[in-house]
Amino acid sequence: MGRIVGIDLGTTNSLVAYVDAQTGQPRCITGPYGSTLCPSIVSLDPDGSVIVGEAARRRLLTQPERTIYSVKRLMGRGPADVQNELQLFPFRIDPQSKNVIRVMLGDKMFTPPEISAFILRELRNWAESYLEEPVDRAVITVPAYFNDAQRQATKDAGRIAGLEVLRLVNEPTAAALAYGLHEKQRGHVAVYDLGGGTFDISILKLISTSEGDIYQVLSTNGDTHLGGDDIDNLLQTFVHERIRETEDLDFSPHGELAQDLRKSLIAAKHELSEKESITLRFALPGGKTFVHNFSRADFEALIQNVVARTMGPVKQALADAHLAPAAIEEVVLVGGTTRTPLIRRTVQEFFGRKLHTELNPDEVVALGAAVQANILERGVSDMLLLDVTPLSLGIETYGGAVSKIIPRNSTIPASAQEQYTTGVDNQTGIDIHVLQGERELAKDCRSLARFTLKVPPAPAGLPRIEVGFLIDANGILQVAAKDMRTGEQHSIEVQPSYGINDTEIERMLEESIEYAEQDFAERQLIEARTESEAILSATTKALANPQSAEIPAAERSNIEAAVATLKQSVAGTNYKLIRKRIDELNHATEHLAELLMNSAVTTALAGRNLAEV
């Protein structure tokens, strides 16, 4: 079996992390562009290949109709749920979509889990290249306030990416895990997590026992559609209106112009976290330039509502934990959006505590996921996570009311048993509708599943069937039924209201392999060959350089020998051998590289091997 990694599948950026066996500390893996952040952007090339991350970000401007961002907003949702998103996001949704949304990239359609799976595969590739080992299992984080359908969609994405998802961990809980490990702090901790598209608040109790440390979540609350995206949308609407006042311009969200503007506004937003005021300049078609002076005060007035919307859930979470703000000893900030000064001020004033921002708010969730992955990999541990279900589970009763059977903030796994019988003679089925949410009427709650309990024909009231509802450690619902008279277990086919079934997932898995994947060894071989090509051509060039005449003849023949053995290994298929020969050649050319670097021809370069000179 391969390695287990921790993955933060974010709205804006995604990351992959692992625990270093030597130090026992979690670390994020750096991708090919030198950053640990992989933009959660997917683009479908006209040739059919899929491009993910930084390279896809560049295509947002050039091929917006083939490129998608913030797909997390669509996970586990139906077409009717996302009408608001369509106003400002360039999602092109297949009008034929029924329960599960299908998004168009070019002329092809994908479900949100399939698109998320492309991101997961990319991160898996990062991890496999870095660790030089196959990776086949993962812990993936989800917003704590994700409902059953959103969690199931995330798990499906993992399966489509060929990863066994060992656990879904709530993002604020993962952050607390990384934080607790780092600070060794105990007591009541609040995690305020405002990311690109989701907001979570979790209240935890960190307990030291003789067996080890326990991270017990007391309560959680949030909004799965509130985040930095909303700030970007406010800025965008604001500027669109200013420009419309003077120009006649089309700002449909699909247009290149809108994407270009959005990019500048995001940069402006980041800058306003550091500076008191900025001047926004944006080139308009026809040679004109839009200029606007933005002070931080203007910006804060604009986004005040977004910040205020986070405080309702914060108060509810505290009330559910039976704690006053002053009872919270530490406040941890997570998510890139918490860099906004207004948010820091608001949270600090509310709790009356200094905020913890030591850990990188972009990385802390992935680091925590890696810690949990490590706990699961080892099987036994001195750390235990006790999480809760964010939403009450209920069943529909007479008149469309909801009877709550597992209250929100119950520690998971949690279960409830309900007894059912028939109302008329020889009734063969009982309809059951399972819902999630806090409202009293079924129509106001989230429908999770509907199913019919099969009953053997009998006089009314005689059958006794117990239905067991169980929320597992991932926050996902399982249902089983038992005939109380015979003791017989019934398996129940639960068709999720907003999910994909197993057959579809299998098909998607096969298709996704066609899109991207070669197996691990094959990909390593391709990468090693590409790298050797680069170093071989750099070596040839260096040896042709007049400066190289200064190296001794013995050294030159050493280099030539290393070149020959590398060429030989490239003809084979052993990527490890190729890597070894590359290292040898790099070693042989160290002196030559130095020589060329020192010469007047080259500028200050930090690298030491020839390919970089």
Added chain:
Amino acid sequence: MDGLEQKFLQFSWKLHPDNFVNTDEREREISLQRSSRLNDAYRVLRDPVARVEYLLELEGMRKEGEHKQQAPPELLEEVFELNESLDELREAKSAGANLDTLAAKLRAAEKNFGEKLHEVDAEMKTAAQQWDAALDANASESDREAILQRLNELLNRRSYIRNLVAGVEKELQGATC
């Protein structure tokens, strides 16, 4: 940390599914069942009201779906008054009249019943302690029966008052927005 919490955490170390990720499916299933039962039990036992409900169910004093909903005699007068005010509020609402005076009156009543709820909770706590003491002292069956009766009454009174308060809250919400 109280004894209940301590026990809960001890069992959690043993039963949590995290410990069984690398075992076979059967063991994983058993861990899932047991840890969910553990969590269910803790949820009931740490909540004073749910705990009493469970005790009464265990002792055969209370069956599911069997809840007495008549007003406790000592509250009759106040309940009558409250219902009258609620009717007036509904009428005033449909007539589009000014609701301020009525709303203030109802808020006062809500506060009054809220205090009564606290009283019942305190009485229930005392009765529950009496039950524990009776068990420890090996008290006679009739003594224990009497405490259970008392707990049952208190529970009924509590759920009655709670429904009243919830009803008032609902009407008042409609009156302010």
